[in-house]
Each structure stands twice: as C-alpha cells, then as structure tokens.
Amino acid sequence: MKAVSNRFFNGILIALLMLSSTFVAAQTKQLCVFDLLGANGPIYAQMKDYKIAAMAWGVDFRLKPYNNEKKAADDFKVGLCDAVSFTGTQSRQFSRFSGTLDAMGAVPSYAHLKTIISTLSSKQAASLMVNEPYEVVGVIPIGSAFLFVNDRALVHEYADSLGDFSAINIAVMADDPAQIDMVGLMGTSTVVTSIAGMYSQFNAGLVDVTYGPAVVYEAMELYKGMGEKGGVIRFSLAQPTLQIMTRKAEFPTSFGMNSRQFTLSQFDKAVIRAKNYESRIAEHWWINISEKNYDRYHEMYRKARLRLRDKGIYDRKMLALMRMVRCKKDPQRTECLAVGKE
C-alpha cells in the first residue's frame, strides 16, 4: 500500500514538473523592436534570430515593430511590451548603468567595447544589469559614432581653443540630456532636434556639425552636407549600442544570463558590419587628428563625463568600469594616474 502511495505521489510530482516545464516553454512575451524601417529593417531581422534563440530559454517572443524609439520606450514603461530593444540612450531612463555605455569619449575602440560587454555578460556582473523591475539582457554594438563637419577648419579651432566655439552649430537630440549638456559645455550653439531631423539639417547647412555611426553617412547622404570642405573626424566619439531590456520578474530566472551570453556571441558579427560601413566612407573624407589633439579630446570628454556623472546623468560604476578597461589596455594614459579618476 505504501509503495502504491509513493508511486502515486511520484507520479503526481512528475506530472507537476512536466506541467511546469511545459508552462515555461510556452511563455509568450511581447518584444517591442525599434527599427527606423520597422519590420522591414535590419534590427528587426536580427531580432527574428534572437527570437529563435530565446525559445531555447523558455520564451516565445512575439515581435512588434516600432519606427519611433520613444514610443517603444513609452509602451515598455506602461507594460504594453514585456521586453524592448532600443538604443542605449533610450535605455538610460530604465537603467542608468547600461545607459552610460554610450558616454562620450569613454570607449576608444571596438576592442575596449568587447572587453566591457564581455565583462557585463559575466556572472559576476549579473546584479549590475538589474535595476528593478528591469534587466538588461543584451548589448549589441551599432558602430562607433563619428563627428561629421562641413568645414575642416572647424577641427583645428575645435581642438586648439576649447571653449570658444559660439559660432558653431551642432545638432543634438532633444531627448538626450547628456548631449545637450555636452554641447553646452563646449560653448557651441545648440539646435535641439530629433534624430530624424538631425541629418537633414546638416545637409541643408543649418548646422555645422553632426554625428552618428558610419551607417548614416551613406543612408542619409551626409556627403552632401560635408560639401567640398568638410569631412569625418577619425575619433570614436561614442559607442552607441542596441540594448535588449526585460521586465525581470516576468521571465525565467536564467533568461538574462542566457540572453547576455547569446548577444555577446553576436558581437564580432556586429563589429564586422560596422567596420564595413566605415570602409565605405572614402579615404579623402577622413580627417586624422594629431596625437596631441587626440589627448586633448580625451581630456575634454573625460571632464565632461565627470560633470555629467555629478549631475546624475551618467552612472558612476559604469564610468569606473570603462576607465578600468581603458587603463588595462593602456596603463600609460594620463587619466590612469589622475587624481579625479572616474
């Protein structure tokens, strides 16, 4: 009788376990995807592959395209999306830590970025990726952001006499306080606009400087705005990223870790794509800067980051992590010995 009863309870237990695993496998979640081209775009296509990978971690994503990033973020905020894929700048309102990844001048190369994202994808960093109720479950590079100028002469002025550029107009996005503050610090006039208008204003000559990853050079015909005298400054201004964020409690426990490992495995592919777009900018457009000016740029951005950190826009821990990576790769940097370290 006891054996029958044990078998009965074991049977119930197994059935419950099977039921729970079936439940995990069947979880359907809405993933809102920002892509300027909506469901026809390259980010949405990447998310179709991500969806397959997520099935193995117990989540069946329904993808919903958005060509307006703010709308995607708003829908995520009010719970219309269980997960969202958008840029780091937009993610800052949910996680200041991961939103600081695109801090200006903080990541000089893709090798630096790989070390940072690899570190963030490790078990040790798992708690840093959570800002209840949100969790950052993936970071994919978009490609270094560069400055596009309509007059090469601006570069020399810009590098040689900091703080005296009231005549230069730089277009910045209205919804990024870091950019607005940064431009304010440089003493340049600000034309606040949306990402949509940023490049057409540059092409129309309404602003002198704009910035973005190399992909926008061709897509937005920035060569028109650069004209005969302009160019692209060969200096990685920032490392914009694509970030996937979830409402942690609604996903299986190990989802975040699995997802971060998967997106890390996509890093090299994303960098190859970014470099391909960089290689499409003809050599004559690139403006090389001297080592002296390179250091000056870095020092200027470092001070700006500290200022933004103190204003609560950038996250202290992320800035420290990025500084540690920079100093690991190049211990001779002045900032590694500076008193006011990030």
Next chain:
Amino acid sequence: MKPNSRKTKKKFFHWIVLLLLAFILFSAATLFAVKNAGKLLVSFVEDQAVPYVLKTDDVAMGCMMAESLTLLIPSLVQINASPYKLAILFDFLSGSCAEFKAWEEELRYLRAIHNKNTVEAQDARILQKRYLNRAARRQLKGYLNFQKAYLEFSGDNCPVLDSWNEEFYWMIGLMDGLQAVMNDLASGGEANVPLDISLKVGRGARCLNNEKWWGMPDAIQAAIWINFPSYQPDGINPLQVLDSAVNTGLKQGMRIAQVVAAKIHIGRGDAESVKQIIRDNIQTRLNIATHPDFIFLDEVASIQLQAISDHMWTDATGKRTPIGAMGAFWDDPKNTVDTIDLIDIL
C-alpha cells in the same frame, strides 16, 4: 602574245575584280548586319517582346525566362547594342525569383517556430538570408544598369523621358534600387548595396506621372517619407498620399501600388491595414478588370500579396492561406449558423 590568251587574261582579271567587289560588298553587308544585329535584337525585344510578355499572365515562367537569359543580356554590348534597359528588367525579374525562394524559407521559419523546432527555424533563416542576398545582388546589378542606361540620373534632377519605354524602364530601375536596399538590409548587408539609393529612388519617382503609372511614383515617395521622416515636406501626411496612390492604381485595374502599401504597413506593424489591402485586392478584381496590356504586372502584385497573406496565415496558424481563402483571415468573425431545434421530431 596571242589575242585569245589576252582575252582570257582580261576575263580572268574582270572576274577577280568582280569577286573582290562581291567580297567587299559581302563583308560590308556582314559588318553592317553584325553591327546592327544587336541594335535590331534589343529594339525587337524592347518594342515587341516585352510588351507581349506584359500581356501574359504566367509570372513563374517570366521569372524562369529571366533567370535563364539575364547572363547573356550584357554580352549584346559586344555587337554594338545598348542592352542596359533590358538588363534593368531582367535583373529585376531574376531578383524576384530569388525573393520567391526567400519567401518560402520565411514560411519554413514560421512553421518551425510554430512547431517549436529551433534547429529547423535557424536553418530556414540561414537559407532565407542567402536567397535575399542573391536577390539584392541581382537587383543591385539592375540598379547599376539603370545608371548606365540613364546617364543623366543623379537622383537630383529628371532627364527628359520622351517615350513610354523610357518611363517604364525608369520605374523598374527605381524598383531595382529600392528592393536591393531592402533585401540587403534584411540579409545582413553582405551584398554591400549603397544605402543612399533609397533617397535617390524617392527623388527619381518624382520624374514619373503618378496617374499614368498607376500610383506607383507616389507610393514609392510615401515609402521614403515614412522611412525618412525628416525628408517629409510640411503639411503632408504620407499615409494619405499612400492611400490615394493605391486608389489611383485600383481605378485603372492596376494593383501594383498595393504591394508597396502593404509592405509599408507591415513595416509599421499595422496588420489590420495589410488585411484590408488584401481584401480590397480581391474585391476590386470582381469589379474592375485588369488593364489588358499589363496583366503580367498585375499578376506580380497578386503573387506578392498572396505571399504576404501566406506569411500572416502561417504566423497565426502554422499553414499558408487555404485554397479559395485569399482575402479571408483566420480570425474573421464566424458566420452565425442557422439551425432548427430537432427535439420535437426526435
């Protein structure tokens, strides 16, 4: 010398001269024929064969014809012809063949997702990207041929398009460019299609008369405005422009602008508008006959909309549009069934 022998020599000389003259004439004629054969051939295909094919309705055969012949078309340059316009069309059609295959892989991906088979889904995505890459490469070639055929094309101003043919190949060239960009982006960008083609195509569409070309120019323009909102003029609602473009085509029995509209709505995630376009397509077929000269193009629109319907059905149910159900959807309200209660006669 004997008089007979002199006569024979003279005759021989005459024959030689005649032979030489005949040879020169023959060579000149051959040269003329060879030099003009290419021109004649291209002009025959452009003026007779293409309009003939446009009146037919077998798109699958058109696709196979293009896949078989596209490689040969550029060789006509060697016999003094300018085959670039033809190449625009053949590259577009052969690109479409690769697109058809990519659609099938998209359906396989969706079925695999439906059946929770991740390996199958990954395999389908790999093959889908290969086909999209092939389509992008072919359509990029078409766009490059478009640039050779219309040397004035800079994307900023319009050349004089003084014949129906000139305008037709212009429109196909724009579609080559647009599809090349979209397919390259969807497949990971390995075909290296220049991204600035999109904006150039938007400007190029303005060179065509919207009414004459079944609403296609405005539909293309609306697509560009929606994807690049900063280029949208003040006071213009691109979705309204799109609706009006579709209606312009429908009134003439040409539904090709519906495909552009459906793709835009897919991009925006607006499934209801896509369904409505497919319903309208079926409905208008009952009321408005297809333009007899362009049955092929209208059939291309039908096939593309069927592919979109299949995508929606497979995503929702695991299988494509049932036979006879084009224009209907799995979640349509069910008809109420009228029955009699049999309790009294049982």
